[in-house]
Amino acid sequence: MTGPNTFAGEQRLRSVSEAVSIAFRHVATEKRALTMDAKRASSKERERTLNRMGQTLFEAAQELRTTLLRLGSLYGLQALDLNGLAAQDDTGTGPYWMIMMPELDEDLLDAADSLDTAVQKLAETYSPTRKHPDLAVARHPDHMQMVFNALRMATTVLTAELAVHGYHKGAENLRDTFSPAAMF
Template sequence: MAELTEYPAEDDGLRTAAAALLTAFENLGPEHQALTAEGNGATAKERQGTVRRMTQSLVNASRTLVHAMELLTQSYGMRALGIGNQMSKDADGADYSPLLTSGNPDEKLYETASFVQVAVRRVGEAYEPTKKYPGLATARQPQAVRTVLVSLRTALNGLCAEMMARDLTEDSAEFAPCLTFLEELEARVCTTLPTLADLPGCKHVTWDTTLYGKLLSAGIGSAERDVIFWLLCQPTAQEQQPLDEIATQLHLESDQVDEALKKLRAIGLLRADGTLVSVYNGPAPA
């Protein structure tokens, strides 16, 4: 009977890394969904091309994460079963080198870390600013993207610790550039709009409950939602501000704001003075 290799008992390091990779993979969905809808609704060809490139980068990142999880599973399973570097035997029972060995779980682990770093680069590619549309390089679903980036950091830290424990690397700083990139990417692309309480110009906002139904039936996208929120938080009719100023505040492009305002006007949610229909913005009632 073949002799299995005895490995030290597995701790929770690989399980933690696996859970983090799965979390990152799952949370790519909302962002991909938002970008797909935005790309399908874009009218400017160059902007549509940019958004679709971003979408494809997330597709590539998800595929890479799937491969990383498969490699990590193989490493874990091989160690658990005692499979590692066994050789075929000749007629006398001695090692027979012309055939392949049974595989090395440590090599699978190192490959896992390499593919996670590739996945990080592919997520980063999605938010690489372009000259014409630099404002598009931001997350549409910032909370989901933040979860992706934090989970990738958790996975890399876990894999690094496991590799050091197995003497696969002597330098814990090997993954430092990738970890730093993840932190910088999160700070750059995961911007969120302030809450109503954060905006000094907003005193009291109420709106008709039918507004929600109008928004849902119109099938608005993320840009329209951001513009609606911005309008809700203005004390006066602020739509008259230059489009580029509104776009800068919302991390959008001017044509995105223009298209959003036109759509809101077309579906009857925007008055001529730039305020939202069914919305009251002013002092709190007594």
């Protein structure tokens, strides 16, 4: 990501990272509430549903973590101008493709994929079940509203970054993914 869009790209990556970190921090409150509800459940069936919701929420948090790691790697590689850096021998011959830094676009696509999976897992967490549709609500709507607002912003900005890099299909897929269920 060198050239005229470098600064704008860095700002977009920073914005996405900040939004994803907000979502990551606020998911824990909801996970704790689901765990407590499962312990107090009136039936084993409700307990299993709440545990499944908690596990899916945990998986979403893991994907948010992965997204942050990918964005951090991407931002660091960009800031240090290591995009595609390849090793060369003492005569300057090379590049040796076996010893090469990844292209920034790979990390960008990986970050988008992780964010997409996290959003899907969050939607899955709150998908009503046939037997217990009443459980498909946020226990802490204020925290989850912050999570979804942050992820909406991250998705929007990352979609723009994908488009800048010519990944219009990936941008469309990420944009189409974000439509959280009515949880509030």
